[in-house]
Amino acid sequence: MKPLWLTSLLLVTAAAWADSPRLLSAGSGLTELVLALDAGDHLVAVDSTSELPAGLPLPRLGYHRQLSAEGMLAQQPSLVIGSEEMGPEQALALVRRAGVQVEQLPEALSVEQLQHNIYRLGELLGKGEAATALQLRVDEQARALAAGPVGKKVVFLLLGDGRSVQVAGHHTLADSLIRLAGGDNPAAAMEGYKPVAMEALVAMAPDIILVSRRHLEQQGDPSELLRQFPLLRRTPAAAAGAIVPINGKALIGGLGLSTLAEAERLHQDWLRRP
Structure with missing residues (x-):
């Protein structure tokens, strides 16, 4: 019935x-x-x-x-x-x-x-x-993206409530975006999203740190993120001012046109920098 x-x-x-x-x-x-x-x-x-x-x-x-x-x-x-x-x-x-x-x-x-x-x-x-x-x-x-890989280290951080932070490893859309843009994800040895200690993140020595624009705006700005997680200041990304907001919706539901657009922006604006 x-x-x-x-x-x-x-x-x-x-x-x-x-x-x-x-x-x-x-x-x-x-x-x-x-x-x-x-x-x-x-x-x-x-x-x-x-x-x-x-x-x-x-x-x-x-x-x-x-x-x-x-x-x-x-x-x-x-x-x-x-x-x-x-x-x-x-x-x-x-x-x-x-x-x-x-x-x-x-x-x-x-x-x-x-x-x-x-x-x-x-x-x-x-x-x-x-x-x-x-x-x-x-x-x-x-x-066009594959023609100029540059190999800089790039990580994507997923910020949760409080002080919880996860890093995107292999078999995540964030990892696909990084590789598509020509970057090297030092967290790719992990599978999926995994909690990460700040000490481990510093050891990865990322040149660029990606964060969802919405989550970064909730923090206020990159400087607030560094105040909340002071160890991040020891990364090359923080030293170079390379904490980069990206469109979080480009990481939902699989690789799509907005993911490609974010990969192009990452490639042109950050990975090709000397």
Whole structure:
């Protein structure tokens, strides 16, 4: 037996689904790709991490890992797309039972996987030509970055409540961004995000320290971060004034266009400096 709200939504939306694709996108990176493929007119709702142009106000359904089936189905989608992090699975199962196609694309940690996701989205949205053009653009960006690796040491710090700090190791999107930009992540021997002592961080001797812009603004500015963690002053990054804010949303849901943009900025503005 289907819940009454689910049965009602099915009756209301059946005709609408037949007319044109109605897309719900959960994940900032995938929403970026939808817009880049000129498929924004198919969007009916997005999650809270997605950024939209000013002229495209849409309902936001909360965090992409904490979506509700009722909230999704209320937007009458015919297709729901998200990364492997989209969920919870119980909600997605209910959406599938309602006859809605749900596609979860792998979280891209490489340009190759990003290219695959672009191709798959092109298939799903009937935007094959636009997908090919976007793949060429991404390939050009990646080739330009690969042409001039500089090998400076770069770490990404995830600041938590209080004085908790984690460093991004291997198999994280932050590590992918660092390598894509041409940097060397001295924390790559670790897997995932791991708590790090300031003494260990000093021993890594990073030339550049990356911090989410939102978290850095919560601290006030880089000088406040150094006051809170005075041992950081012993790093080459602090000595060079190279504590760099980056767009935290570029590190959500897999490597995407904003991740590439941040890699280009890191490469041009910081890694190519003498």
